[in-house]
C-alpha cells in the first residue's frame with residue numbers, strides 16, 4: 001500500500017509543477033517543496049440553518065432524538081469546492097508533514113479525493129497547508145459542514161424510536177434502516193466532481209467519501225433536573241464525520257469499513273475538505289512572517 | 292444407551308464383510324432390496340437456508356436423490372468488490388447443506404458443466420470407502436456421475452472437492468465445500484437421551500480465501516481459475532488468509548441477509564470449515580447444546596460460550612433465544628471476525644427480559660461530590 005501512495009505522490013508532483021511564490025517559501029518550513037496552487041473555494045453567503053446536534057442524546061436514561069438548534073452564520077463561509085485530492089495530500093506527504101494515506105484497491109488517479117485518512121491526518125494537512133499558504137485553514141465544524149452541504153445534509157437520518165420496555169426495538173429498527181441505506185454500496189472513490197455540485201456550488205458532498213469535521217463526539221443527557229454543566233460528556237478522541245449519514249469515528253481510524261462485530265453502517269471512505277478563515281490582510285501576513 | 296451406538300459400531304466393523312447377516316438396521320442390504328426402497332428427490336437451497344426435512348423420520352430408510360451441479364464462476368468476496376475465480380457446488384459458497392437420516396441412502400448426481408475448465412469430484416466425510424467417494428466421482432467438464440452411499444453415522448459432515456494432489460486444497464479454498472447432516476432416525480437427544488428439536492436451522496459455512504496482491508498491494512483479479520493458480524498457491528503456502536468469511540463473502544449474513552429468529556425459538560446453527568480451525572461464538576448468547584465434533588451419537592456439551600470446529604469438520608449448536616436484539620455470530624478470533632470478515636448477524640424479535648439484563652443507570656458524567 002505504501003507503494004501505491006508513492007505512485008500517486010510522484011504523479012502529483014510531476015503534474016502539479018506550479019510556480020512557487022517566492023515570498024512564501026521561507027516560512028513554509030524546513031522542507032521547501034512544491035506549494036499548492038490556489039485551491040478553488042466557494043463563499044457561502046451568511047445565513048441560518050436548522051441544525052440537528054451531533055452526539056448521543058439520552059432522555060430518562062433512554063436514547064432520544066437529537067434536538068435541533070438554529071445556527072446563524074454571520075460571515076461568509078469559505079470552503080474548498082472539492083474534497084482534498086490525492087495529489088494535494090501527496091504534496092503534504094512529500095513535504096514530510098503528512099503520513100501517506102492508506103491505499104485502496106484500484107483507484108490510483110491523482111484527481112480523486114484522498115481517502116484512507118484519519119482525523120489526525122486531516123489535522124496535519126490543515127496545519128501544513130496553512131503554513132504553506134500563509135492562510136488559516138482548518139476542518140469545518142459539523143455545523144459549518146451542514147451549512148455548506150445545504151440540501152445534501154443528512155445528519156443522522158435513522159430513527160431513535162424506542163419502546164421504553166424493550167431497547168431491542170430501537171436496535172433492530174436502526175439496524176434495518178442502516179442496512180437499507182447500504183443496499184447498493186459503491187465504495188470505490190470517484191474522480192473529483194463525480195457527484196456534482198450542490199446549490200452552493202460545493203462539489204461531491206454526501207458522495208461515497210465521508211468528511212471529517214472538527215466537532216467532538218458528545219453524550220448529552222436531556223433530563224431536565226440535571227445541571228446544565230452536568231449534562232454533557234465530551235470525548236475528543238472521537239470526531240464527527242458527515243456524509244450520507246452522520247457517523248462518529250475514533251481520531252486515528254482511517255478506514256471506517258473495518259467494523260466487523262460492531263453493528264452499524266460505517267462510512268464507505270474517510271476524507272476531508274477544509275474551510276479558510278477570513279483571509280488575513282497584508283499586515284497579518286507580515287506579522288506571521290515575523291513570528 | 293446400549294442399543295443404537297453399539298449397533299452402529301458393530302455395523303462399522305463389519306460393513307466390509309457383506310456376507311454378514313443383516314443383524315441391525317444399518318447392516319448391508321442387497322441391491323435388490325435397495326431397489327425396493329422408497330425414493331425422495333430433494334431440491335437443494337442456497338445457504339444459510341436448509342431444505343425442508345423431518346427431524347424425526349416418520350418412515351423407514353429411503354434413497355434420497357440430490358443433484359449437484361458444479362459451477363466455476365467469478366465471486367465477489369468483500370465490500371470492496373474483490374473478485375476471485377470461484378469454484379462452487381450448486382453455485383453457492385459454501386455448497387448447499389443436505390439432510391438425510393441415518394440408514395438412508397444418498398444418491399448424488401454430480402454434474403461438471405461443459406462451460407467449466409477443470410476436473411472436479413466430491414469427497415463425503417459421511418461416506419465410507421473410495422476416498423469418501425472421491426475416487427469414483429472424478430469428472431471432466433461436460434461429464435456427470437452418480438454416486439450412492441449409505442449414511443451409516445449420524446452427525447454433521449463436511450463434503451468437499453478433492454480432485455488430486457495439489458488441486459485438493461486449491462479447490463477447497465476456492466469454495467468447493469459444503470455439509471451433509473445425517474440425523475438420527477428418532478431425532479436429536481440431549482445428554483439424558485431426551486428428545487430435543489429446533490424451530491429453525493441455519494447453515495453457516497466458513498471459508499478462508501487467499502487472494503494474491505499485485506506489486507501495489509491491490510488484490511489481483513484473474514479471468515480464469517487456471518491463471519490464478521500459481522499466485523494463489525503462493526499465498527496459500529503462507530497459511531495467512533486474506534479473507535475469512537461466512538457464506539462466501541464478507542458481510543454475506545448481515546444487513547438485509549442477517550439471520551432471523553424470535554425470542555423463545557430454538558435455532559440450530561450448523562457451522563462448517565473444510566480447511567481450517569475456527570471457534571464460533573454468539574455474542575450475547577450461548578450454545579445450549581453443542582455437538583462440537585458434530586456427531587450426534589456423542590452427548591452434546593452444554594452452556595458453551597465458544598465452541599471449536601476442527602478444520603475439515605462441521606459442528607452443530609442449539610440455542611433458544613431469550614432476548615431480542617441484534618446478535619453478532621463470529622469466529623472468536625476477533626481479528627478474523629473484524630478484519631478478515633468472519634461475522635454474521637442474527638436479528639431477534641421479541642420481548643426484552645429485564646430480569647436477565649437491565650441498564651440500571653444510563654451513562655452519564657461521573658458524580659463529582
Ligand SMILES: [Cu+2]
Nearest residue numbers: 411412452462
Ligand atoms: Cu473441484
